[in-house]
Amino acid sequence: MTTASTLTDRYVAEAVRSLTRGQRRDIEAELRASIADAIEDRLGAGTDAAAAEREVLTELGPPRSLAASYSDRPTHLIGPDLFSDYVRVLAVLLSTAVPLWFVFSGVVTFVAGSSPLDSLWSALWGSLETAMSLVFAVTLVFAIIERTPALRSRRTAKWDPHSLPVVPDQRGYVSELVGGVVFLVVIASVIIVLQSVGAVDGPAGTPIGPFDASLWESGVFSVALFYSAVSISFHVFAHYTGWSVANAVATIALDVLFVVPAVWIVAGDRLLNADYFAAIGWPNGVEVVGLIALAVVVLFPLLDTVDAIARTVRTRRVRPTADVSG
Incomplete structure (x- = not known):
């Protein structure tokens, strides 16, 4: 397993950790596909593979915040x-x-x-x-x-x-x-x-x-x-x-x-x-x-x-x- 794959795996695992079991499979597949497409676009532009993945994951933001957008759970006490x-x-x-x-x-x-x-x-x-x-x-x-x-x-x-x-x-x-x-x-x-x-x-x-x-x-x-x-x-x-x-x-x-x-x-x-x-x-x-x-x-x-x-x-x-x- 390469370093890039390990970073993606770690990010996806953290993002789906708080989701319900019924949501995890679909969201994990969707998230992996989205990350892969974004990395591929950067590779096509000549960016290094490791740097491309870091840029994609950085743009996605903290995995728990991303998970909150999928689950529609408030991240604040009172909105x-x-x-x-x-x-x-x-x-x-x-x-x-x-x-x-x-x-x-x-x-x-x-x-x-x-x-x-x-x-x-x-x-x-x-x-x-x-x-x-x-x-x-x-x-x-x-x-x-x-x-x-x-x-x-x-x-x-x-x-x-x-x-x-x-x-x-x-x-x-x-x-x-x-x-x-x-x-x-x-x-x-x-x-x-x-x-x-x-x-x-x-x-x-x-x-x-x-x-x-x-x-x-x-x-x-x-x-x-x-x-x-x-x-x-x-x-x-x-x-x-x-x-x-x-x-x-x-x-x-x-x-x-x-x-x-x-x-x-x-x-x-x-x-x-x-x-x-x-x-x-x-x-x-x-x-x-x-x-x-x-x-x-x-x-x-x-x-x-x-x-x-x-x-x-x-x-x-x-x-x-x-x-x-x-």
């Missing part, structure tokens, strides 16, 4: 088609959730008895963790869209003139996104403030909050907050990939995953601490607040499900019109 949307969503989330969490965390820590310096450090650290979590979640969502041809093609199709959303719709979605984040932060803030700052002395003389201590210590509220973040992220995902039947079904599944355990906790008197309401002189508070909580945990997922179905129906009605007018 230009989605990058502006990615930056816009990330900016909205970072400009709302992070400042709110900074103020909330600092105030709660200070009221709980920490020094101003410790409160500031806690607020900064919590804000950094929140920002990192948001960047990771949003980046993951858009990276998945970028690497899923079916989802990416749906997003690309929205740029057809007949299916471009009007400006008020986009603004409305941003308002919904901001509202969802603010609502999530407010609810989390109220829960933490009531359980910590709003605690009262219980029968044993120890501070108790309105929520059941075992439920609080088990991390159920952290799981609920994580679910809320996932739900918001999925709405971003559904908006930028197009509301489809699959996205609506996934939304309903997420709502059911929340409603079933939430109803089990609230209806089974596992949410509230009866001693707390007795201590503040409202013994019937468990029943009243429990009914309100039960209505909330059922109503909000139900509205979310109806909204997902309505968005999907509107999307399916608009697409045929766009096709006919095109």
Whole structure:
């Protein structure tokens, strides 16, 4: 085997390494034929064989980049088609959730008895963790869209003139996104403030909050907050990939995953601490607040499900019109 053949073999092997088994044979044959023809043209022009092959392989560029053009796999994390949307969503989330969490965390820590310096450090650290979590979640969502041809093609199709959303719709979605984040932060803030700052002395003389201590210590509220973040992220995902039947079904599944355990906790008197309401002189508070909580945990997922179905129906009605007018 000559040196020239060895260089070609090495180049082709590296180029087809990342391709699927079904693609390798055809692309390898096509690539070898293309390289051979290019080398032959240079040999006809009087170029040395070794130099001709080096020139051809150099012009082809790195084999992995060439392989990416064959496989249609993105070599970037988030491409230009989605990058502006990615930056816009990330900016909205970072400009709302992070400042709110900074103020909330600092105030709660200070009221709980920490020094101003410790409160500031806690607020900064919590804000950094929140920002990192948001960047990771949003980046993951858009990276998945970028690497899923079916989802990416749906997003690309929205740029057809007949299916471009009007400006008020986009603004409305941003308002919904901001509202969802603010609502999530407010609810989390109220829960933490009531359980910590709003605690009262219980029968044993120890501070108790309105929520059941075992439920609080088990991390159920952290799981609920994580679910809320996932739900918001999925709405971003559904908006930028197009509301489809699959996205609506996934939304309903997420709502059911929340409603079933939430109803089990609230209806089974596992949410509230009866001693707390007795201590503040409202013994019937468990029943009243429990009914309100039960209505909330059922109503909000139900509205979310109806909204997902309505968005999907509107999307399916608009697409045929766009096709006919095109």
